[in-house]
Amino acid sequence: MDGTDRRILNLLQNGLPVCDRPYLALAGQAGVTEEEFIARVARLKEDGIIRRISAFFQPAALGYRSTLCAAKVPEGDLDRVAAAINAFPQVTHNYLRDNDQYNVWFTVIAEGEQGVSRTVREIERAAGVEVRDFSSLAFYKIKVNFDMEEGGRNEGPTG
Amino acid sequence: MRDPLDRRIVRALCDDLPLSPTPFREIAQRLGVEEKELLRRVQRMQETGEMRRIGVALHHVKAGYMHNVMVVWDVPDDETARVGELMASQREVSHCYCRLRQRDWPYNLYTMIHANSEEGVLRAVREIAARTGCSEYRLLSTIRELKKAGMKYYSET
Numbered sequence: 528m529d530g531t532d533r534r535i536l537n538l539l540q541n542g543l544p545v546c547d548r549p550y551l552a553l554a555g556q557a558g559v560t561e562e563e564f565i566a567r568v569a570r571l572k573e574d575g576i577i578r579r580i581s582a583f584f585q586p587a588a589l590g591y592r593s594t595l596c597a598a599k600v601p602e603g604d605l606d607r608v609a610a611a612i613n614a615f616p617q618v619t620h621n622y623l624r625d626n627d628q629y630n631v632w633f634t635v636i637a638e639g640e641q642g643v644s645r646t647v648r649e650i651e652r653a654a655g656v657e658v659r660d661f662s663s664l665a666f667y668k669i670k671v672n673f674d675m676e677e678g679g680r681n682e683g684p685t686g
Numbered sequence: 687m688r689d690p691l692d693r694r695i696v697r698a699l700c701d702d703l704p705l706s707p708t709p710f711r712e713i714a715q716r717l718g719v720e721e722k723e724l725l726r727r728v729q730r731m732q733e734t735g736e737m738r739r740i741g742v743a744l745h746h747v748k749a750g751y752m753h754n755v756m757v758v759w760d761v762p763d764d765e766t767a768r769v770g771e772l773m774a775s776q777r778e779v780s781h782c783y784c785r786l787r788q789r790d791w792p793y794n795l796y797t798m799i800h801a802n803s804e805e806g807v808l809r810a811v812r813e814i815a816a817r818t819g820c821s822e823y824r825l826l827s828t829i830r831e832l833k834k835a836g837m838k839y840y841s842e843t
Contacts, residue, residue: 542739545728548707569705578743582699588736589687589839613833621833624826636837667782668774
């Protein structure tokens with residue numbers, strides 16, 4: 528990854544313009560042609576640095592609710608339970624974390640409060656473990672931009 | 687969002703944008719609508735805040751942010767707004783949520799903290815603890831990513 532790639536990653540994180548030729552619009556700011564911009568993005572995707580380029584929506588504005596859930600899963604059951612949880616499309620993130628009380632933490636997004644609570648119960652049945660729902664009361668930050676330039680990599684996400 | 691075409695557009699934008707000079711033209715063709723109409727509706731979704739942006743999901747580790755930790759804090763209920771704002775202003779914090787306490791889990795503020803080294807993460811946690819005066823917290827470091835996917839809204843359309 529060279530300086531131009533980092534510049535491109537920062538530009539993409541701030542967002543693509545919604546217009547006929549969005550990559551052309553950003554290529555100028557990265558100092559490359561549209562063609563080279565697209566080629567570099569393709570390679571960053573092949574290398575897996577970019578997972579995907581897509582829209583980021585505000586769940587509540589679309590009528591969706593999200594929550595954070597956790598379960599205590601014995602080591603021996605981990606793969607089976609993780610597979611059962613991951614099978615739900617409403618589960619977008621699922622992590623094994625270092626905690627003896629709750630070690631499997633995952634997010635659930637579904638249409639409306641009832642959709643979320645129904646999904647959580649279905650997950651409990653499918654996975655065969657008790658699932659705790661740590662529903663959110665407020666949020667103070669959701670902004671996952673990582674400054675990729677000027678030593679930004681060890682700065683952490685920009686606000 | 688009840689308009690069926692908007693719902694179809696949202697569902698289409700959850701997938702990877704085509705890597706062509708005119709990605710919206712391709713999506714419009716696939717949905718059987720004029721590109722102008724698609725662009726107008728997507729721009730409106732951005733103005734209303736339904737769509738935050740069309741951006742990129744990075745693989746944090748490969749992008750150089752090797753370490754992330756979830757830190758949960760026990761903050762007095764009448765302090766969560768003040769402390770939450772302070773935590774949100776910390777550079778290494780990417781997410782900060784206030785969540786329901788549970789009987790056996792007294793924590794009510796949840797933060798995701800990222801840095802490119804273990805020390806960087808721990809330094810950020812110490813800084814936050816000092817700035818907010820919070821001493822009741824636990825670190826839940828990430829051992830393994832079991833799933834990470836983008837949400838496919840309105841997938842039944």
